[in-house]
Amino acid sequence: MSVTPQRHRTRGRLIAGVTALAAAASVAAALPAGAEDAGRGHGHGNGNGHGRTVDVQLLSFNDFHGNLEPPAGSSGRVAELQPDGTTKDIDAGGVEYLATHLREARKGHKYSVTAAAGDMIGGSPMLSGLFHDEPTVEALNKLDLDVSSVGNHEFDEGRAELARMQNGGCHAEEGCYEEGKEFGGADFPYLAANVTDEKTGKPILKPYTVWKKDGVKIGFIGVTLEGTPDVVTAEGVKGLKFHDEIETINKYAKELDRQGVKSIVALIHEGGEPASPAYNYNCDSPGAGDGISGPITDIAKGVTSKVDAMVTGHTHEAYVCTIPDPSGKPRMVTSASSFGKAYTDTTLTYDRRTKDIVRTSVKSAESANHVVTRDVTKAADMSELIKRWSTLAAPIANRPVGFIAGNIDGRGAKTLETPLGDLIADAQLAYAKTLDPETDLALMNSGGIRGDLVYKASGAEGDGVVTYGEAFTVQPFGNTVNLIDLKGSQLITALQQQVSGTNEASPRILQISQGLTYTLDLTKTGAARVLADTIKLNGQPLDPNATYRVALNQFLAGGGDGYTELGKGANPLVGGEDLVAFEDYLKANSSAAAPLPVPKADRITIVQKPAGQ
The missing domain is CATH 3.60.21.10 (Metallo-dependent phosphatases)
Known part of the structure; x- marks a missing residue:
């Protein structure tokens, strides 16, 4: 599916604390045709x-x-x-x-x-x-x-x-x-x-x-x-x-x-x-x-x-x-x-x-x-492989980074707007404001969200605890969080590109930060499905002539997933890694006594087609 790939910039530093690294080998040449x-x-x-x-x-x-x-x-x-x-x-x-x-x-x-x-x-x-x-x-x-x-x-x-x-x-x-x-x-x-x-x-x-x-x-x-x-x-x-x-x-x-x-x-x-x-x-x-x-x-x-x-x-x-x-x-x-x-x-x-x-x-x-049901005997050689690599990863993977009050679905959600998508967009907006307090909103591509945050513990950390390993699974690409300037008219075009052009047949819906709202009418076709007159920021209609400061990952900033309008942003600023921004947000907004509530995913009003159409 759609993705946000990039090499992990911080992995070398993290791994160094777990195992000694040998001298780097030359990358093998590609196989010939x-x-x-x-x-x-x-x-x-x-x-x-x-x-x-x-x-x-x-x-x-x-x-x-x-x-x-x-x-x-x-x-x-x-x-x-x-x-x-x-x-x-x-x-x-x-x-x-x-x-x-x-x-x-x-x-x-x-x-x-x-x-x-x-x-x-x-x-x-x-x-x-x-x-x-x-x-x-x-x-x-x-x-x-x-x-x-x-x-x-x-x-x-x-x-x-x-x-x-x-x-x-x-x-x-x-x-x-x-x-x-x-x-x-x-x-x-x-x-x-x-x-x-x-x-x-x-x-x-x-x-x-x-x-x-x-x-x-x-x-x-x-x-x-x-x-x-x-x-x-x-x-x-x-x-x-x-x-x-x-x-x-x-x-x-x-x-x-x-x-x-x-x-x-x-x-x-x-x-x-x-x-x-x-x-x-x-x-x-x-x-x-x-x-x-x-x-x-x-x-x-x-x-x-x-x-x-x-x-x-x-x-x-x-x-x-x-x-x-x-x-x-x-x-x-x-x-x-x-x-x-x-x-x-x-x-x-x-x-x-x-x-x-x-x-x-x-x-x-x-x-x-x-x-592939889980009611069969586990393959012993695969269990050994998982154990070996888990031992290497454990010091990093098991570190708590936040607390949640319930399941926050992302990849596994069956809705166009997801609770985890809203959470990540909010995290990127909060981080972006530390770089530029005038940042207005954040956009996140749904394909870059690779899992869910699950309340029930799968290990020894306890229910509701989010570990670094779980956060990594959600955002594994190591993208940077970037800032760009976009005219209101460009933002409207970008939102319309979710459901038109290369995305018309299979819409890719951007996850949006708190304060941005609009209506998506799936009974219509193409760009008309985004009702431009319903787009609001903090309760105010989006001004096509105004300039907005937008946070987004580098994949979207490059026009990925068919959002060519996002690739035209002005005054770019390259920030830090998205996973770090996510981790910082979880730490700042949750604790064992006050876990992060599950986002409502109610920023996009969706008008569905009648059953059978």
Whole structure:
């Protein structure tokens, strides 16, 4: 989803107090664009596969975002559709459980391959993010992940750091985190078919790989969304070009076909919005209408019929949908929620004679999403991994920074304005006023809020205590809080850009500080959904001709997430780190005796469409 990435400026100082840092290693060069690669070919379970056709199990997931421990609060739940049409929330996620579920799923399948559709790292909780996601890559290796596409978050810390994730080596600035142990990198290939070097025009990583076992060959092409530069800082994508997903996939599908690889799966870090939030919703049920909408529908309709299945991501939704390919044949398009809360199990029938996946006019594959429930035995190797990294992080992670009176939902909230969004905007406004007392308001992008603040203690700190680790999980990007001047007319335009232009189909609603109010009418279309005459600051109508001092993070100040008007601010001032501002606000406004109340999230008046529209 939309993000606010930037390298953590203070992490080196924090880590130094926990473990001695080795001399920094040179960042490994990016892998050259590659041709055919043999997959590890897990041969789990029984089955001889000697007939003309064999069943290949494709296990897949997406948008893991370094969630090694079970996600807290509503961020760690999935909705399950009940027989009576209602939904029930199920606690899900945690790599100890994901490993057990995947290993159980592989049993009895001689041909089993595991793939992912990007955003494995980035925007991660503290346990992984504090160590630049080395713990997550180690965990993915243990999961026997065969291949993954890159996502936009793989570029959070830039091309060189992505190359280190692939090739290994110690962090360029912080060195190695454990004495005598160097990070080994990913055992699986990261694919970036549509990401090229501006100067050479060549992919910065392999565009595709071929998984092989006993004569069965399946090609995987990996792409991220073409709009990655819109949701990553300019520094993160410096020197790179991002190309059209359809054109790129079709190009490499043709190349694989020429090599005799007829079975092809596309890993696409772009997705859609299903008609129901339930993971087990029947996307193709009769009379349901269009089961899915969003960018992936047009991509699926345009990608060559040489591609037999699509594993997607980015929208953090769960769906298993059939979308016709250009020849009219059904083709499976899947996504498995996010944060390791679900995985998809797809059966591809491989024809040894044609070397292709059998796809009829009725179906392309058998596929279903499965919840990563927490009622199974934890994988011991993952528990050990978490324990090892937790020991390194503990002195920092467990430090109390504030107190709350109840759950303050952010990422897991089901509303456009969230309590945590309001809290962060207020924190940034309070910090900005220490830099410039004339600051009027603060804006925060919802995609930069990566979790919830949960009242019930998950550790030994006690109910209602907010630790540094929990605050880090909410705001992990290390952005600065910046100040700019905007005319009232520019502010109106920026608010309208939430629901127009690149954000019209999937609105991105800014979280706003106390004092700013307006009405969002979702019965209208485009920019008209923001009622300009209702925008008020401290009870007074916004003056289009007046100049306002606005606080926002550097990602928004650069025009990220489609807010190009915010990128035109005058008199910029770069402040300190957003996480520090958040921590300072919690310390100043809460105590054990007087915990911070849950914000009401009532600054935006939302007029909803009638049910069924």
